[in-house]
Amino acid sequence: MSRIADFIGVSARENVEKALAKARENEAFHALLSLTEDRALERAAKVDAGEITGRLAGVPFIAKDNFLTLGGTTTAASKFLENFSAPLQATAIEKLEAEGAICIGKANLDAFAHGGSTENSAFGPTKNAHDQERVAGGSSGGSAVAVALDMVPFALGTDTGGSIRQPASYNGVVGMKPTYGTVSRYGVVAMASSTDTIGVLSATAEDAELVMDILSGRDRKDMTTLPDFFAPTALSEPKRIGVIKEFMTDDVDPEVRVRVSEYIEGLKAKGHTVEEVSLPMVKYALAIYYIVVPAEVSSNLGRYDGVRYGKRAEATSLSEVYGLSRDQGFMPENKRRIMIGSYVLSSGFFDAYYLKAQKARTLLIDEFNKIFESFDAIVGPVAPTPAFKLGENTEDPVKMYLADIMTVPASLAGLPAISAPAGKTEAGLPVGVQFIGPRMSDATLLALARQGEV
């Protein structure tokens, strides 16, 4: 199944105009922060004139607003970059444009991608595509809602601890977080360098496969990229799939468990071998994550100083430029993470927190490696509940972090993981199922998700 196919071989201008019209009709969801209309129409004219060709010729898409793009602003949903127009484009955008795709707008996110609900956006939250009183998930909430509302057939997102998979699950779309290093991060606002990945949210797994095929590969501008290993694959033989015991306990919403169990029954019916597996270290994954990631965040966000770009606060000395620009430019969640990072990296606490977490991370990775000696993939829910209500978790940061408990393990281990739709609750809220595989098994996970759609 492909939604992208519907946009190929027809007028690019019409594709773009329809996408822009749909974006405007759905403004109430606040999925987008800006439209790149002029540039999109210019590119559409070139596609229609045959000047630009490729596998995505004339296909409209949306980029999360932490990808640098030409033709408008890149804000990272922050006051800091509210008026920032990038002088260059992310490699991911360049690669899609080289295949004829057309970016029509920029999607809302939690500021600097810190969050799991898109409520931390400096410009207001995005609303869930299926219930406007509920969160979109995050941090790629705008991208997920834009795809769920069919404004575009695919959108780019970033996933550091679940930021593609969790909103995909909350909105009933496919969300692919590739193996760490698969896609160049050049030109994307950095969050946590040891787990940041770039991936895609799409209507179908086949669409995600095509976009991943285009995005993957080594980039001399990002030295952490892996040589291109991605090649779409079909499932030639039944797979050995493990069900993560720790993700199917009574702590998980009963309706989520039922939908995921039904999906797993479907895997058995298709001939796959399914067995329960145990990953005791996942219990600690969230604690590891909220030490390692803030440490890297505090370092990566040091660049926002009000000196070279972004918003500078009124100040009478240089230290005030730093202190006030950062106080005014960051959201509370950004500050929490920066300060936790400063804490765990300070002398006296470094060994007890940061070093301890990096050692625990090794234990988690060892557990995954052991399981993948006997299994091709493991499966479970994406999040413990369906989309929660707007405002429900904003008072307590730890409660908000718990929504990431099932997605951070794969991030810490650099593993590929995909969120695929697994039906809805009685109330009509989407539930996602997550596959996690060994490094560079991305195409196999997509093939499993494709099979589940038929």
Place this chain on the structure above:
Amino acid sequence: MTQISTDDVHHLAQLSSLQLGDAEAEELRVDLEHILGYIEQLSELNTEGVEPTYQVTDLHNVWRDDSIDDYGIGREELLALAPDADKNQIKVPKVL
């Protein structure tokens, strides 16, 4: 459980170059204490003799030619991004 004092918050804010207001500092104090309370559960884990993981690519020393590449961006474009610039230099208020 770790207690975070107002002084601790101001020290962390200083390390982080954040000039916080007083009300904001108190809110952050409560949040930080809560977050640290959660992540402290790692202390129950035995990690003796375990090597830390710093990266997950398995890549080592990726070399490139020692040649200049401006990545297609010029000095003028970069200077134009600065809130205040003059004669090829970025301007800031006095340091001391």
